[in-house]
Amino acid sequence: MPPRAAPTARQLRLGLELRKLRERAGLNTKEAAALIGANQARISNIETGRFGLSERSVRALTRNYDCVDEDLVNALVAMTGRQRRGWWEDYRETLSAAQLDLAELEHHAVRLRLATVLHIPGLLQTADHARAVFAEGVPALPPPEAEDRVTYRIKRQRILYGDDPTPCWAIIHEAALRMRFGGSKTSRAQLQHLIDMSERDHITILVIPFRNGTFPGSGQSINYFSGPVPQLDTVLLEQSHGSLLLDAAAQLEKYRMVIDKMEATALAADESRDFIREIAQEL
Structure with a gap:
């Protein structure tokens, strides 16, 4: 699936929050990509809201970023997937x-x-x-x-x-x-x-x-x-x-x-x- 051309504010926010968690964990994009078997470009596209994510992907990323705030993780998961068209x-x-x-x-x-x-x-x-x-x-x-x-x-x-x-x-x-x-x-x-x-x-x-x-x-x-x-x-x-x-x-x-x-x-x-x-x- 090609990257989104114009992500919505909600999609951008999900990517931004994942970037904050990555940076808090002290990881660069190359290191984060290696943890999920991807390349740097994919992490960059995720963090700019240009790639959609599944619940499984978000949980994997937040786990790799040592996020133990379950309420935050669940809230981020709710922002993913193929949601109903607004x-x-x-x-x-x-x-x-x-x-x-x-x-x-x-x-x-x-x-x-x-x-x-x-x-x-x-x-x-x-x-x-x-x-x-x-x-x-x-x-x-x-x-x-x-x-x-x-x-x-x-x-x-x-x-x-x-x-x-x-x-x-x-x-x-x-x-x-x-x-x-x-x-x-x-x-x-x-x-x-x-x-x-x-x-x-x-x-x-x-x-x-x-x-x-x-x-x-x-x-x-x-x-x-x-x-x-x-x-x-x-x-x-x-x-x-x-x-x-x-x-x-x-x-x-x-x-x-x-x-x-x-x-x-x-x-x-x-x-x-x-x-x-x-x-x-x-x-």
Whole structure:
């Protein structure tokens, strides 16, 4: 089987974690390859996500790398093999790899922590609100492409529904609540949607009002995806020119602290719900 031309973020992450384990074991690629009867090129392709791996291969590699963290090994094994094709693959010809990676990360996360200042998190947007957001894009999107993005955004929200929804904490600044995308009617419906979602047991929405002043992380939107083990957590920073994925231990710790501080600045869940209701009534 030829190497993958464009590995996904999840495939890249598996390779990266295996490289970390190899380096921690003090082995170079030639030594690691010799342990499994392969060549250096194969190890390089594994570590860059270009070769798929079986459960047996991952267990062999982690054993050779003296990894005794069984939870981590099992989590890495879960990232291998011929997994079922994700629904987001249907959009590979129309959306960017970064957008597909976002859905894949959300799908596999065991918990979500979202923090936004000027926008409602995509997972909590109504279709009309999302449509109004995409209408403000530069350059302007053709109507069919804009509608594809709206549909894609709504499909991503499936993880919040069903029998086993993903727990989600969202910290939203008052500025985002007052941005009237689509006009008063659309904004009112969006705020009511937030209220309704906040009443679900697995969803917590916290609001930072203007009156609470400054706080860390005010200049960016942060998406923190918790993996099955802490080593596999991922941070996604949304920026105007694209998204940035972070997974180094120091980076993860930094953004956990930032979100913790933002959460400490926010109103409690019940107060936040009442605050959203007050803003909706002003529209």
